[in-house]
Amino acid sequence: MSSVADVLAVACLLAGAALCLTAGLGLVRFPDVLSRMHAGTKPQVLGVLLVMVGGAIRLSSWSAAWMLLLVAAFQLLTAPVSAHMISRVAYRRRHVRRDLLLVDELGDGTAQDVVYRGDEPGDAPPEDPPRSMPAG
Structure with a gap:
């Protein structure tokens, strides 16, 4: 039984x-x-x-499993929030390559917010108008 658990832990x-x-x-x-x-x-x-799963399988003690579970829970809670905040700051500071966007979901809804990849001949991305940054 131990060898199956070891193989599963190594695979994870x-x-x-x-x-x-x-x-x-x-x-x-x-x-x-x-x-x-x-x-x-x-x-x-x-x-x-x-x-974390591989470590919990390999260590096979409840105290280690609870600690690894806490690490996994904090990872699941913090990574999406930090990625969301980084993307908002990058968008607001205009560090986003607009030629790679299909739709600008954070824009004001004008035709300028739709950016085309240029797959068809004659399709070119529209120019981005300068926007003023809100104070704060």
Whole structure:
């Protein structure tokens, strides 16, 4: 029975490590803030959760499992919130590549908020009008 648990723990640890490595590579390779934020949160959270599951299986004690469960819960609570805040700041400071957006959901709803990728000949992204930043 122990060897099956060890194999499962090693599989979870290796899969988690691979996902964390993928997240790190995405942070280096992706072109803009929103893409990097996506790469830094989605696979990294799943990778950390898999590492926590593998560690809990391998350690097989209730005290370690509760501590790893707390780490996983805090990871699930903090990563989406921080990614959301980073994306809002990047959007407000205009660090977003608008040519990669399909729809600007945070815009004011005008035709300027729809940005085309340019897949068809003659489709070009519209120019972004300068917007004043609200005080605060």
